[in-house]
Each structure stands twice: as C-alpha cells, then as structure tokens.
Amino acid sequence: MVECQMCRGFNSRFGQLRPSIEEYKVSKHLTRDVKNSAELIDKILACEHTCSSELHKFEKKIDDFSVFRAKIDGAHIVYAIDAKKILFFLRAFRNFSDYMRFLDNEKEIKEIVHSLKA
Numbered sequence: 001m002v003e004c005q006m007c008r009g010f011n012s013r014f015g016q017l018r019p020s021i022e023e024y025k026v027s028k029h030l031t032r033d034v035k036n037s038a039e040l041i042d043k044i045l046a047c048e049h050t051c052s053s054e055l056h057k058f059e060k061k062i063d064d065f066s067v068f069r070a071k072i073d074g075a076h077i078v079y080a081i082d083a084k085k086i087l088f089f090l091r092a093f094r095n096f097s098d099y100m101r102f103l104d105n106e107k108e109i110k111e112i113v114h115s116l117k118a
Contacts, residue, residue: 014056
C-alpha cells in the first residue's frame with residue numbers, strides 16, 4: 001500500500017503499519033460470517049479511515065502478529081498483521097460476546113493465521 005499524507009501524520013499502531021502492508025488474505029470464515037465482506041474490507045483498507053478507533057482498535061499481540069478489531073455496521077471484524085506485513089482478515093461477529101470469546105481463544109486465531117500463510 002502506498003503511504004499518503006494522512007498515514008505520515010497518523011500515530012496509531014495501524015497507521016504506522018498500514019503503509020508497509022504488501023498484501024492481504026481473507027479467511028473463508030470471514031466470507032461466511034458476513035455477506036458484504038468485500039465492502040467491509042475496502043472500508044478497513046481505505047486510507048481516509050485510518051484515524052478511526054472504531055476501525056483500527058489494537059487488541060493484542062500474539063506471537064509475531066498484531067490483532068486489531070474494526071466495528072462496521074454492527075459487525076466486529078477481527079484482522080491481524082504479521083511481521084512480514086501481511087494483513088489477514090480472520091472473522092466477523094455480530095454478537096459482542098462471541099467476538100470476545102474468539103479474541104480470548106489465541107489458539108484458534110493462530111490456526112487461522114497459519115492456515116492463511118500456507
């Protein structure tokens with residue numbers, strides 16, 4: 001992704017990582033979880049939205065990747081960026097409790113990321 005003026009002035013964790021993201025991968029879980037996954041992904045990747053804490057909330061660090069959450073149209077989309085600057089779109093949840101359970105399940109998150117790396 002190309003760095004723009006907005007990215008240079010933005011000091012959040014996602015804003016710092018965004019210009020160096022080289023590619024992204026989408027899990028089959030995400031495409032099953034929400035019907036409009038392509039539209040949601042575009043909103044997350046769009047540079048004009050880098051300042052929004054609703055779109056780029058850092059959740060935790062697991063191994064060599066950072067896990068983020070975006071809240072769009074009532075859905076919680078979980079995504080991660082690894083050390084090689086690959087963005088992985090993992091899951092989407094309408095229910096906050098399901099989202100929190102998924103976030104606490106580091107093993108499942110690692111499995112999804114590693115399956116997308118293969």
